[in-house]
Amino acid sequence: MVLYIIGPVLFDFISMTGRDSIQLSQTGCNEELVVVDEISVTEEKVVFIVEAKRTSVGQAMKQILLSLQGARDNNGGGAVYGFITTGQIWQMLSYDGASFQMTSEIQAVFNGMDGYEEKWMKDCSIIVDCLFFALEKGGIVKNVVVG
Secondary structure, eight states: OOHHHHHHHHHHHHHHHHHTTTEEEEEEEETTEEEEEEEEEEOOOEEEEEEEESSHHHHHHHHHHHHHHHHHHHSSSSSEEEEEEEEEEEEEEEEEOOEEOOOOOOEEEOOOOOHHHHHHHHHHHHHHHHHHHHHHHSOOOOOOOOO
């Protein structure tokens, strides 16, 4: 279910920005996904991490906090972003080296949602905004200097 949410957002972001160096990868465990921006053949920068647990977002908390800390260290600093999810419930986290910040729970999937597109767009599409925010802030941002 996580891929059904992340996949289209990632595809649209790449289409809109042309940043085709961004890739979705699965780490060693089945329940963690990482979006990376390839800097070169030998170097990657973590854009965001998704820790998915079927039973509760609370179970994913320890793992995501450690993953964000490691990702920031491997990125050479800056803010890193992550998500914990059951697939239905999502929370976004960020870590800047000094503190962790976390959103409230976002109910992204609910019973009968196919008949409530307007309700989903009003109440739940924030997850798409959060994913776009992490994609825009993470990875390699090209600066254009006009001189």
